Amino acid sequence: MLRCEEVIPEFDENGNLPPGVQFCEWEEFKERFGTNSTRRQMIDGLELAMTQLKSAGCRTIYIDGSFVTSKPKPGDFDACWEPEDVDYDYLRKNAPRLLNHLDRSAQKSKYKGEIFRSDQPVGDYGLASLEFFQRDRKLNYKGIIAIDLLRWKP
Numbered sequence: 001m002l003r004c005e006e007v008i009p010e011f012d013e014n015g016n017l018p019p020g021v022q023f024c025e026w027e028e029f030k031e032r033f034g035t036n037s038t039r040r041q042m043i044d045g046l047e048l049a050m051t052q053l054k055s056a057g058c059r060t061i062y063i064d065g066s067f068v069t070s071k072p073k074p075g076d077f078d079a080c081w082e083p084e085d086v087d088y089d090y091l092r093k094n095a096p097r098l099l100n101h102l103d104r105s106a107q108k109s110k111y112k113g114e115i116f117r118s119d120q121p122v123g124d125y126g127l128a129s130l131e132f133f134q135r136d137r138k139l140n141y142k143g144i145i146a147i148d149l150l151r152w153k154p
Contacts, residue, residue: 008032008145015070016136017143021062024145026152029063038073045112046077047154052095054149057085062118063145064133077113080120080129 008024009017024032034040050061058081065078081098091099097107101116108114116122118130125132125139136142 009143011070012142014136014142017068017145019134019141020143021134021146022143023148026147029145029147033067036072039067042067042074042077042112045110046079049079049095049098049111049113049115050147050149050152051154052091052098053081053086054152054154055094056087056090058082059085059148059150060118061147061149062130062133063147065113067113068143068145076108078116078133079113080116080118080133083117083119 008022008028012018030043034043046063053061060082061079062081063077063079065076066074067077088099097103097110098115100106101114101120104114116129119128121127121132122129123132125135127135133144134141
């Protein structure tokens with residue numbers, strides 16, 4: 001696992017990050033993945049979600065999907081967050097869409113992506129989102145990005 005002081009690795013031959021959780025700083029993330037207006041709009045939505053999650057006590061967010069691949073214009077991003085120490089009352093009051101994974105269109109409308117708890121099952125494989133996000137459609141391992149929200153400054 002890379003630590004924050006290291007650079008995000010290059011994409012593999014399939015356009016994915018190498019397997020594992022790649023921690024990075026927010027500025028590095030924006031520089032690497034905010035390469036066009038479509039991606040920058042998604043980064044703005046992700047930043048809003050990160051601000052709300054950090055305010056609720058969340059420590060880490062993981063970003064996946066075509067957004068963290070070489071695809072020039074992804075349709076959205078997928079993310080999941082660590083639920084430990086999160087104030088659910090705060091989220092219910094101030095960011096209820098972050099808790100409503102069943103209304104994905106509302107999440108995409110507000111945040112430009114889909115956001116789950118890291119321990120929440122997704123897909124048809126019975127895997128929690130954090131594990132599921134580290135696999136491609138053929139169940140091969142791939143990398144995802146992590147942002148330490150305790151160190152992150154909006």
